[in-house]
Every structure is written in structure tokens, then in C-alpha cells.
Amino acid sequence: MAEAVAGKPGHLEPSASDIRLVIAASSAGTVFEWYDFFIYGTLAGLIGRAFFPADNETLQLLLVWAGFAVGFGFRPLGAILFGYLGDKLGRKYTFLVTVTLMGIATAGVGLIPSAATIGIAAPLIVIVLRILQGLALGGEYGGAAIYVAEHAPTDRRGYYTGYIQASVVGGFVLSVMVVLACRFLIPADAFAEWGWRLPFLLSLALLAVSLYMRLKLNESPVFKAMREAGEIAGNPFVESFTYPGNKKRIFVALFGVTGGLTTIWYTAFFSSLSFLKGPMRVDETAAEIVVGLAGLISMVFFVIFGKLSDRVGRKKPIIWGDFLTLLLLFPVFWGLGHFANPGLSQAADRAPVVISGWDCSYDPFASEQATNCGKLLADLTAMGIPYDLDEAGRTPDLQMAIGERRYALDGEDALAWADNAARMADLRSRLEAAGYNFSKQVPPLGSLLMIGALLLLLGALSGLTYGSVAALLTEMFPPKIRYSSMSIPYHIGAGYLGGFLPLIASYIIAKTGNAYSGLWYTWVVVAVALVVGMWGLKGGPPREFEDDA
Structure with a gap:
């Protein structure tokens, strides 16, 4: 006998073929939409040169990540807008609108002339499209997750929605695969000049496929039942904050669930890729291949842990994942650094860089540093060289020690302070003389396998905290305001706590000169999530929404 869906009598569980279509169409659309969003981050270096040119390489990267963060910053507004429409008009038509908006905006990035052609208008248009x-993304995830969850029985909801969670990783993997294919087919100079635009333009084809699949879907059975019973919310946004007990649920969903899972996710995939390509100087193609393959395999974890939550409950995997992340985050990245570029850590141990002098202030957001010491720190940061500031023994004159060799940079060993390129070249030659290697690294096969294993461990931690979340958030909130109530905390957490991670982590690294220091942001957010989750999440087996505070 068919089982009632989502607690609504009279609305039976869809057939196996129906649920396969629901999962495939929802997941495919989510893959394509996240592809559109992540292609920007995957091509961050080229986007910086095209739209955010700056003499300060660190500033250029920060401007790119600021543009990345702007998109995340508007996700909560999208959640409010499309959550309202999803609770008033239906799940299906709302996420048709979101995927269309995303596809058009992404293709637009590929058509914008560079800043060299139209000046400041170029970055401004990029920001508008972001x-x-x-x-669009603020409305997409909630719609797709709820749509699948409301077709699923309680005891299989984690498994079914695990595919939606995996499709988020799928969007990232697809972005990496498309970039790799373009790099393979297009000469390097041509790719840097114009070929990087093709992945953005490809979004129009992906949009067509997504719309074709989603137009074949029917409305969610839960929403149809509410509409027939006249139970549609009057103002879903207002009722999300006035419904009894919902303020606590939103707080727990934001700080106990979403904050942790998004920072773990972005650290596992985005930070690891930036870490390998940036400070570890791994060849871009090699880094993209190993991270892309690890991400592809990691998609399995999201389905596995989603299914596990159907047996052990939604709370346990999330708490386990947060706790293990706090234990393993730094050791995993230390391992990545060791296998990616062992020579760098050896050089830093053998010939550490120590700076001493007055007024060694460094502003990563300044296009030109005010002092010579600031210029030196900016150069070291841009080259990914760790350094220490000798505050206790600082001297009136600017000095730099590279191992046993000490340079008087205000005297006979002065760098070309007025010429950025000459100064960088001179500094690099002094570091190379001390054993630092600035060539791009392609780690040997054994090291690549170890890097892949560590990335899979990060993927498993992300799967633990993310795999069951669509089911959990669906069950946390009442059906008539579910789209709004789950989308708002999810996208505030993902938009601000997670989306600003690359910018904040890059800033911390730039200020400290330590390639691992940005991980402290992830660690703190996950620690808060662990405490709030242990306090606020309900344990026990999965259950339908219960109307209690």
C-alpha cells in the first residue's frame, strides 16, 4: 500500500519512476545553478586580471573574493523574495524562475568587456550580475530541497534529499571539469585572453537542459494539499518570525546547522583549491584535476550520510561532523602542504624570513603601501612566503633576515622601492639564493594520491554535516511557511558565514603571512555550530514537523 507523503493524508507516495524524475530534475537544475555560481570562483585569477586589475596582487585577489562575497551577501534577500513566492505560488514555478535568472546572469559575465576596454564600468557590471x-541562488536551494523532501516518506527522506546535497558538490565539480576541458582544447595564451569566457557562456546550454527537465514536473503534493485545504500563508515572511517556536528554530538552523556546514564545505573544496594553486604553487591543471576528482568521489558521501540519517536521526551525523572537523582541520591542511610542496616548508624551516623595523603596518586593501616595510610585507604575501615580524627586537632601520643572512633594506641592501616589478624580482632572487623555489609544482603520483586522500577526508566531513540537512530543515518548519523559514537561515548562514570565508580567510592570511591562519575562521564558526547544535537540535529518529516550541 502506498505511504502518505509528508504527513498529508490522501496524498500518496509517488511511484519509483516519479521519484526518479523528481530527484533527477531537481538535482540537475541544482548542479547547473551551482555551476553558474562557482565558475566565478574557479576562474578567480583570470577574472581578477580582466575586471579588477591592480598593481597589488593581493588586493586584486581580495577584490575578486569581495565580488564573490557580494553574490552570497544577496542570497538572504533572494531567500526572502523567492521563499515568499514559493510559499504563496508553489515550489515548482518558483525554482523555474530562479534557474532562469541564474543562467542569464552567468552568461552575462562572459560577455562583459574587460576593464581595459570600458574602465570601471566592467567591475560594476560584474557586481550587478553577481x-x-x-x-537566484537564494531561492534555488530551498525550492529544490523542499520539492524532493515533500515527495519523500519520512524514513527515506534523508536518502532522497542526499542527492540534492550531492548536486551542490556536483556544480563545483562541473565547473572544474569545464575549465579543465577548455584549458585542454584552447592554447594557454588564448584561454587567458578570451577562452575563460566560454564556461560562462555554456550556462545558456545548461539552462536549456534544466528548464526542459523541470517543466516536466508537477507541483509538490504537500503544497497542492495546502492549496486545496485553503492553508496557504498570508505573509510567509512575517509568519516565519511570528509562528510559535519558529524564532528558536531559525536561530538553531542558522548557527547550529548552516554556519558549520557551509564553512566546512567551502573550506573542503574552495579553500583547498586556492591553497594548492596559491601558496603551495601547485600547477593549476594538476590542482584542478585532483580537487575535481576528489569532489566527484565525495558526492557519494552526501548520499550515504543522508541515508544514514534515516536510521540514526538527523542530529548525530551533524554533531559528529562538527566535532571531527575541529580535531582534523589543521592536521589535514598541514598534510596537504607537506605533500603538495615539501620544499616550501623545508625552505621556511631552514631559512625563515624575519622582518624588523619601525612602522611595519600593512593594509591588504591598499593599492600602494604607505611604507617600505608595508611594501615588503605585501610582496612576501603575494609570493606566498611565510614571515615573522620581530616586534621585540625591531630596529630603527628596516631589516630582513633570510636564515643566517641579514639585509639592511634602508641601506646598502635596499630594494627598488619605487619600482614594483624590479623590487619583486630582486626580492625573489634573494629568496631563491636561500633555497626557496618559485616554480610551479607537479607533485609525484604518490603525493597526488595522498593529497586526494586528504581531500576525500574533507569531503567526508562535509558529507557528514551536509548530507542530511535538506531533510532536517524540511522537518524543522511548518509546511505553510517552510520555503521561507528554511531558506532565510540557510542563506544567511551560507551567504555570510560561508560565502565571506574566502575573503575573510585571505585577509587573515595576508595580515599574518601564514598560509594556514585563515583556517581559524572555519574552526571558530564550526565550534559555535557544535555548541548550538548540541543544545538546539532534536535527537531521536526522523519525524514530521511537530508543532511545539
Whole structure:
């Protein structure tokens, strides 16, 4: 006998073929939409040169990540807007609108002339399109997750929605695969000049496929039942904050669930890729291949842990994942650094860089540093060289020690302070003389396998905290305001706590000169999530929404 769906009598569980279509269409659309969003981050270096040119390489990267963060910053507004429409008009038509908006905005990035051609208009248009992407994504996830969850029986909801969670990783993997294919087919110079635009334009084809699949879907059975019973919310946004007990649920969903899972996710996939390509100087193609393959395999974890939550409950995997992340985060990245570029850590141990002098202030957001010491720190940061500031023994004159060799940079060993390129070249030659290697690294096969294993461990931690979340958030909130109530905390957490991670982590690294220091941001957010989750999440087996505080 068919089983009632989502607690609504009279609405039976869809057939196996129906649920396969629901999962495939929802997951495919989510893959394509996240592809559109992540292609920006995957091509961050080229986007910086095209739209955010700056003499300060660190500033250029920070501007790119600021543009990345802008999209995330508008996700909560998208959650409010499309959550309202999803609770008023239906799940299906709302996420048709979101995927269309995302596809058009992404293709637009590929058509913008560079800053060299149209000046400041170029970055401004990029920011506008990133805002549109953020609005679209704010409505996409909640719609797709709820749509699948409301077709699923309680005892299989974690498994079914695990595919939606995996499709988020799928969007990232697809972005990496498309970039790799373009790099393979297009000469390097041509790719840097114009070929990087093709992945953005490809979003139009992906949009067509997604719309074709989603137009074949029917409305969610839960929403149809509410509409027939006249139970549609009057104002879903207002009722999300006035419904009894919902304020606590939103707080727990934001700080106990979403904050942790998004920072773990972005650290596992985005930070690891930036870490390998940036400070570890791994060849871009090699880094993208190993991270892309690890991400592809990691998609299995999201389905496995989603299914596990159907047996052990939604709370346990999330708490386990947060706790293990706190234990393993730094050791995993230390391992990545060791296998990616062992020579760098050896050089830093053998010939550490120590700077001493007055007024060694460094502003990563300044296009030109005010002091010579600031210029030196900016150069070291851009080259990914760790350094220490000798505050206790600082001297009136600017000095730099590289191992046993000490340079008087205000005297006979002065760098070309007025010429950025000459100064960087001179500094690099002194570091190379001390054993630092600035060539791109392609780690041997054994090291690549170890890097892949560590990335899979990060993927498993992300799967633990993310795999069951669509089911959990669906069950936390009442059906008539579910789209709004789960989308708002999810996208505030993902938009601000997670989306600003690359910018904040890069800033911390730039200020400290330590390639691992940005991980402290992830660690603190996950620690808060662990405490709030242990306090606020309900244990026990999965259950339908219960109307209690």
C-alpha cells in the first residue's frame, strides 16, 4: 500500500519512476545553478586580471573574493523574495524562475568587456550580475530541497534529499571539469585572453537542459494539499518570525546547522583549491584535476550520510561532523602542504624570513603601501612566503633576515622601492639564493594520491554535516511557511558565514603571512555550530514537523 507523503493524508507516495524524475530534475537544475555560481570562483585569477586589475596582487585577489562575497551577501534577500513566492505560488514555478535568472546572469559575465576596454564600468557590471546570481541562488536551494523532501516518506527522506546535497558538490565539480576541458582544447595564451569566457557562456546550454527537465514536473503534493485545504500563508515572511517556536528554530538552523556546514564545505573544496594553486604553487591543471576528482568521489558521501540519517536521526551525523572537523582541520591542511610542496616548508624551516623595523603596518586593501616595510610585507604575501615580524627586537632601520643572512633594506641592501616589478624580482632572487623555489609544482603520483586522500577526508566531513540537512530543515518548519523559514537561515548562514570565508580567510592570511591562519575562521564558526547544535537540535529518529516550541 502506498505511504502518505509528508504527513498529508490522501496524498500518496509517488511511484519509483516519479521519484526518479523528481530527484533527477531537481538535482540537475541544482548542479547547473551551482555551476553558474562557482565558475566565478574557479576562474578567480583570470577574472581578477580582466575586471579588477591592480598593481597589488593581493588586493586584486581580495577584490575578486569581495565580488564573490557580494553574490552570497544577496542570497538572504533572494531567500526572502523567492521563499515568499514559493510559499504563496508553489515550489515548482518558483525554482523555474530562479534557474532562469541564474543562467542569464552567468552568461552575462562572459560577455562583459574587460576593464581595459570600458574602465570601471566592467567591475560594476560584474557586481550587478553577481547580485542577480545571489538572488537566484537564494531561492534555488530551498525550492529544490523542499520539492524532493515533500515527495519523500519520512524514513527515506534523508536518502532522497542526499542527492540534492550531492548536486551542490556536483556544480563545483562541473565547473572544474569545464575549465579543465577548455584549458585542454584552447592554447594557454588564448584561454587567458578570451577562452575563460566560454564556461560562462555554456550556462545558456545548461539552462536549456534544466528548464526542459523541470517543466516536466508537477507541483509538490504537500503544497497542492495546502492549496486545496485553503492553508496557504498570508505573509510567509512575517509568519516565519511570528509562528510559535519558529524564532528558536531559525536561530538553531542558522548557527547550529548552516554556519558549520557551509564553512566546512567551502573550506573542503574552495579553500583547498586556492591553497594548492596559491601558496603551495601547485600547477593549476594538476590542482584542478585532483580537487575535481576528489569532489566527484565525495558526492557519494552526501548520499550515504543522508541515508544514514534515516536510521540514526538527523542530529548525530551533524554533531559528529562538527566535532571531527575541529580535531582534523589543521592536521589535514598541514598534510596537504607537506605533500603538495615539501620544499616550501623545508625552505621556511631552514631559512625563515624575519622582518624588523619601525612602522611595519600593512593594509591588504591598499593599492600602494604607505611604507617600505608595508611594501615588503605585501610582496612576501603575494609570493606566498611565510614571515615573522620581530616586534621585540625591531630596529630603527628596516631589516630582513633570510636564515643566517641579514639585509639592511634602508641601506646598502635596499630594494627598488619605487619600482614594483624590479623590487619583486630582486626580492625573489634573494629568496631563491636561500633555497626557496618559485616554480610551479607537479607533485609525484604518490603525493597526488595522498593529497586526494586528504581531500576525500574533507569531503567526508562535509558529507557528514551536509548530507542530511535538506531533510532536517524540511522537518524543522511548518509546511505553510517552510520555503521561507528554511531558506532565510540557510542563506544567511551560507551567504555570510560561508560565502565571506574566502575573503575573510585571505585577509587573515595576508595580515599574518601564514598560509594556514585563515583556517581559524572555519574552526571558530564550526565550534559555535557544535555548541548550538548540541543544545538546539532534536535527537531521536526522523519525524514530521511537530508543532511545539
